Amino acid sequence: MALRTFDWCVDAGATRTTALKTNTVQFGDGYDQVSSFGINNVRETWQVTKTAYKSEIDAIHNFLIEHKGVTPFYATIAGDTKTYRTEGEPSTAHIGGKVWRISFNLKQVFIP
Template sequence: MTIRTFIWQMDMGASLDTQYRISRTQFGGGYAQLSTTGINNKTKNWSGTKTGDFATVIAPILDFLDDHAGATPFYWTDPHGKTRQYTCAGASTPQRKGNFWRIMLNFEQFMSV
């Protein structure tokens, strides 16, 4: 199966959340040992919005997300120009004015084996 590409760019103000997976072993006297977990212990997750006309901008994004159902990864190029695989488990879509809507997205970096 071919991995599709999320072609829409988020509006200005997207937010990057970098997380490191670690193991922590706590010893007596306040000492601790930390180590990284796995070979890909760093993930970069993005959140942001896209605004526009419902029929031409928002509905195609919702259709794309429905096709992936939160579990199938897709390619997306972040604001830094890096293309990686992501999943999106849901979206919030408030109406702005008339037929002008905003979709709020959270992309979680996907690591495949």
């Protein structure tokens, strides 16, 4: 399966959250033993927006809907290209005139 590429530049101000997956075992004497959970235990999630004319916002919306939140794709966020899928619900807002904004979340995925 050839992955498609999200070709649009998102607005400045995207927010990255980094999840660290760990496994913790607590002992009765108050001590914890912590280890990483899995081989890819660091995963990024981005909250992004794009402000543009309606035709570009519609193209982005269609791209995200075509992937159904399941199929991964390449995206470059803050200069770094990784594999993501859409998480949650993309939303669009009319800013004024011909200008619209789309907001959505990207979750990093790992492909074998």
